[in-house]
Amino acid sequence: MNEMISTLVFYAMAMVILGTALGVVMSRNLVHSALLMTACFIGVGMLFFYLDADFLGAMEFMLYSGGVAILVVMGVMLTKRHDGPPGNPFNNNTILALGGAGLFVLVMIGVVISTPAPAGGYVSPDTVNELADMMLNKYILPFEIAATLLLAALVGAIILAKGDGEA
Amino acid sequence: MSIGLGHCLLLAAMLFSIGLYGALAKRNIIAILMGIELMLNAVNINFVAFNRFTVVSDLTGQLMTVFAITVGVAEVAIGVALAYRIYNDRLTINVDELDNMKG
Numbered sequence: 001m002n003e004m005i006s007t008l009v010f011y012a013m014a015m016v017i018l019g020t021a022l023g024v025v026m027s028r029n030l031v032h033s034a035l036l037m038t039a040c041f042i043g044v045g046m047l048f049f050y051l052d053a054d055f056l057g058a059m060e061f062m063l064y065s066g067g068v069a070i071l072v073v074m075g076v077m078l079t080k081r082h083d084g085p086p087g088n089p090f091n092n093n094t095i096l097a098l099g100g101a102g103l104f105v106l107v108m109i110g111v112v113i114s115t116p117a118p119a120g121g122y123v124s125p126d127t128v129n130e131l132a133d134m135m136l137n138k139y140i141l142p143f144e145i146a147a148t149l150l151l152a153a154l155v156g157a158i159i160l161a162k163g164d165g166e167a
Numbered sequence: 168m169s170i171g172l173g174h175c176l177l178l179a180a181m182l183f184s185i186g187l188y189g190a191l192a193k194r195n196i197i198a199i200l201m202g203i204e205l206m207l208n209a210v211n212i213n214f215v216a217f218n219r220f221t222v223v224s225d226l227t228g229q230l231m232t233v234f235a236i237t238v239g240v241a242e243v244a245i246g247v248a249l250a251y252r253i254y255n256d257r258l259t260i261n262v263d264e265l266d267n268m269k270g
Contacts, residue, residue: 006169025202071244075247075251091194093191112177124226160252
């Protein structure tokens, strides 16, 4: 009974994620795309909670469905040329892109089905403590590199948006 | 039937291919950025699922996801700044019209 509920929850989350992702790509209005993208990130965050990654789930909610969504909506508003809803047109490569994406998903389905699933699994009792311990001991160098990357991205974004020779 | 690694990998593959389609078939820079974000999230799902369902003894996969999220968010900030700059200079963000370097 418990297992059945767990399976149902997974399929519900999968439908939310894939449905909203399809909406992001197919919507005619760019603002609707941005809002559906937020819903998709919320679905992914719920999937992280389902997979016992509670810290990552919280991070996904805060950074993606909070920060990235606001950034993207601001980008939509700043780059709108005329009145009316901002459009979201396809280009001339639609058939090619559909073929490539379809081929990719077919190959992946074949690979996943033909590979035996590994046994085992790991669930941490306290993800925040364990992640912090790893991040500040064994993986200190990637941590510092990520900090430098964030600083460079901050300065770069300001300089790009400010423009050359403007105040 | 209980949920295992294969279910998560299939879900991530479908999400990745939807994002790939959006990134390849759109004209608007912001829409292309959204497609790239969907692809990044699919990769994060893969990391977490491998950490959860294969034989490991620590949270390396989740830590890699933390770094992937960091890089993804930095990429969005730069991408939106670039889109704003391009719009300021040329009054268009249609990638088909940005062909100055075409031979």
